[in-house]
Amino acid sequence: MLWVVTGVILVALSLRGPIVAPAPVIADIQAEVGFSAAAAGLLTSLPVLFFALATPLATRVIRRAGPEAAILLCLLGVLVGSIIRSAGPAPVVLLGTIVIGAAIAVGNIVVPVLIRRDVPWQRVSGVTAAYTSALNLGSMITSLGTAPLAAVVGWRWALAGWAVLPLAGFIFWIGISRRRAHAPSAAPAAPSPSRGSGRVRRIGWLLTLAFCGQALAYYSVTAWLPTLLADTRGLGLAVSGATASLFQVAAIAGALGTAVLAARSPPWVPVAVIGILWVSLPLGLLLGPEWYVLWAIAGGIAQGGGFTTIFSIVARVTRSDGEAAGMSARVQTWGYLSAAAGPPLAGALHAATGSWDAPLVLVLVSTLAFIAGGTLVALETRRPSDG
Secondary structure, eight states: OHHHHHHHHHHHTTTSHHHHTTGGGHHHHHHHHOOOHHHHHHHHHHHHHHHHHTHHHHHHHHHHHOHHHHHHHHHHHHHHHHHHHTSSSHHHHHHHHHHHHHHHHHHHHHHHHHHHHHSOGGGHHHHHHHHHHHHHHHHHHHHHHHHHHHHHHOHHHHHHHTTHHHHHHHHHHHHHHHHHHHSOOOOOOOOOOOOOHHHHHHHHHHHHHHHHHHHHHHHHHHHHHHHHHHHHHOOOHHHHHHHHHHHHHHHHHHHHHHHHHHHHSOTHHHHHHHHHHHHHHHHHHHHOGGGHHHHHHHHHHHHHHHHHHHHHHHHHHOSSHHHHHHHHHHHHHHHHHHHHTHHHHHHHHHHHHSSSHHHHHHHHHHHHHHHHHHHHHHHHHHSOOOO
């Protein structure tokens, strides 16, 4: 199990970092490539859109080639896409962005399947928390490091340089694949839940609502927080990028803290805590923007905890690897379709109003959707099984 968990963490470092990397240098990209504000938002929203559109490809690869091959395809795609995105004019930049999104879609679907297959069910929440933490660690590294790198080598080389992360993961997973081929091991048995299929379907759709709110809020904030801070607080790109990185790194505390809280409290308690923290980000930036560091940290804790909660439930309530892949695919398809609208919509709202208030209201509505879906899931998991 240790090899797989280590491999999952290495994969996670490449599943969000390539998407958030353009945000600290978005002004430089716009100036050189000629993107409008809404078009610049595509650098974040296009990968998210392909998270949804490439889901059938992901499930097909997993079914036909196996999880290990799917992981290798994911990492190779992120590596190639990162290089393409940094190598040409606007169409090439967008092509590389699409390749990155399609590759990450495969990783998004296969990681929960690997966790369910290879991790004892008692440790699913903890490993999911470690996975979430690594997702945000990768985002934090790229958010913090891109602007300083760009100041030295330019934004193209700065973005291309992060290809070292999927390269490291690819090499590691080749070793895992060979190790498993020569010494296959049985997956740890999970308890057979008594939940009926109707209940599982209901939980799946409620998780979809929660993830739609979670993902739209996360990607909108990720795409525009550095620019918002630069505009409203007068911060330089490096400083605003560093502040925005707090939104990513704080998720590590949120993911690990949620796993601990979920093990010691009723299901509604983690949802309530995460919901309060999530709402505090847009409300705080609207009503008390001078405390922007506090709101970035609170929102970061919330987004890490929200992701961990949603995908821990997927692994716990499903009764087979196929069902886990199906629920994961459904939740992520609708969630990422919703999220794909976030960055360009937030950019368009800002351009239309000349203010960041409307984009922050968009984030607020999204966090309320997370609270609604999460609360209903908590109530549903307390009900007796109908199957």
